[in-house]
Amino acid sequence: MSDKSDDAISEKILNAAKNNPKGISAKDVAAAVPELSSAELVAAINKLLQQGLFDLYNQGGSLLYKLKNQNTKTAIKGADNEEKVVFNLIEEAGNKGIWIRDIRHRSNLANTQLTKVLKSLEGKKVIKAVKCVNASKKKVYMLYNLEPDRSISGGAWYQDQDFESEFVDILNRQCLRFLQQRADKIKNNPRGPIVGRTQSFATAAEVQKYITDLGISKVKLEVEDVITILNTLVYDGKAESNVYPDGSKVYRAIESLIPPPGLVQVPCGVCPLVYKCCSTGLITPQDCKYMSAWLDQ
Amino acid sequence: MTHQLGRVVSQILGRHFGEIVQQVGNDLFMYGSKTIGMIVKTTGLPRTQVIESLRTLLKFDLATFEADATVEYKLNSENILLLIRYPRYLLQMKSKYGSEAEMIVEELLQQASCTATVLLVTVMNKYKDDKEKNLNIVNLKDTFISLATAGYIQQAPVAELKDGSEIPILVPVATIVPDLDVRDLMQAMTSNLADCKDNTYWKVNYDRFHLDFRDDMMIKAITRRIDENAGELMRLMLEQMYLSSSAWAVESSPAAACDLRDLALRVHDRPLLHAHVDHYLKVLEENGASFIRRAGDAGGGQYVVRTKRAAEQLLEALLDHTVTERLGSKAARIFRLIRSKKYIEEEDIQKNAMLPNKECKELTYKLLEEHLISVQPMRKAASAGGSAKAIYLYHVKLYDAAHAARELCLRAAHNVSRVSSATRAAHARLLDKQRRVRSIVHGMRVRGEPQQNIDDVLETLTPPELSAVSGAERRLRALSAAELELDRALFLISCYFAFPR
């Protein structure tokens, strides 16, 4: 497909969209350019999305493409040149946002001036500042109507840029419970261990469904998110994962190979002072409180 | 040879052989090897006592000597550690061969080494009044023979004199299962033991026990991970392994699936195993913590037992438990994460472990501090800006971590044994009194004296004394149980060290 015909197609689609300010569905697009195969169509739409000409909406389960509101552009109208430059930089950055230092660098504006411009743009609700999860001090700017990228917002695990470790803990526990419910299926299964093993495995999708049905999560968790949680179980040593022939990941709860060893059954094994504990001196086994408490229990 | 080992060894020697041997042991441990004269000089003990101590140590294989121009003595600390394992040996004997075997091994452990005749006759005489045990010399002899056949006891090395030298060297000999004549034994029982002609000496073969313990660990682990049938299969594979490979080989030589199948079918009471042998093999291979591996397809599949890998896996499980209990389950998560990724950057740890930044860093540094993980700085090639930032890769050096765990175990073992000797010392008078009362009462019961008199004797222990003494006894019991458990952990770690790195 040459560039020229590419442009022609884009134009046709754009025209169709212009005529339907409420948005057009994929079917409408196909009707506007009937000569394209579905793969080519997807490519063409993706390109337009990339150029930022389209917005994507989810309406009643079907996707709608809507020509981008020109408001943002108009809001800029009446702004001075500096604002325009800064706006363009921020727009370019998309939903990954742009760091203030990079703006300064590339716009060649002085610090104070830049702050003023940003303030004013923020005031007009054209742009917003978003805190970055992996660097607490770092703020990035992006257009007001954009949803921050996962790398910036951290996805489901972050609320206002704070990592929600309790939420993760709860999910971790719930996932484990789900896996444990079926873990015993492998033991002495009358239909043999392979069937038993299959029964004790759970796919990530099953776990996701279980978690969703529990209703403990306010945000919608994708299968990917659940896999992240399930992986923490693997690192906890409480589950193992396998891959099914069709490529989907499955998990099953396991127990440690050995019961708690003797080392952790005596106070010294868990004692924070163990490296300071000597035959003589302030900390000695003979007058150890932990020891006597343990022996008297 | 670490400081911690020295502390434990000293404690053990003190408890089993008293203060003088302990002093000599400490001295030997500190200096590596020494002559008698040197020991006398540094310890300040009389020469006769030093010699006496050395004799004890040598007798129990707790020290060795090397003869050059002078004779230098050396402590065998590994064997001293085994002294705390004795109860476990006995238990193993009792459960596997019954109480007669237990008595034989117990006697042999006490004697260090002795001839079959003396051994059996002593055991017989010791327990002949005991109606419950109901010993008879024929059974005892048979047990002895089966123990020798199974290798739990072996012939002691014999001393040989080299030409022109007065110092004997010990030469190990191959064990020949003896043919003991019951009539001779009977005769020896009535006559004086000193003039019996038997001169083949026997001793306990610790390694044989250790194989049992190791197998047991592996089988239990598989049972926990899959089920009893898989555990049984594991046992069969290990049995098969001993037929064809050396016990501490890194991997066994391959066993054919059809042989294993035949063996499995011969096991009683395992209908599930009979019905699904092949499935069990497959599950064991895929989900059995990589204890076994499929080595080829010949003869319906060849399987190999990966003993070294198993030891590593078990060690890792031990480390995981230790980290969990010491630093919490989050730290254990980080620890396992680092281990499974081999090398990992700090940022990725946080991302994968799903922990808040600060907590994650803190735990990582704690792990580092306890020598359970290590860090490897890597310089990135200087970028154009000249900011050559080093990245730090975390990883687990299993060998080092195992050492750290071993040190911890030794520290704990020392502390436990220290506390128990302190407890014993603090209640020495009472414990002694109780022992005396008990033996008097026992004597009176045997003589059939009236209950009234017995009660009188019993009352010499006042109620507060009784409660103090029973408290102390309870503590001592808890401590020795703890010691046994610690020894199990030490054994697991030593299994890992038994393989080449």
Ligand code: SF4
């Ligand atoms: S004896 Fe007490 S202080 Fe010393 S290591 Fe053990 S528990 Fe800690």
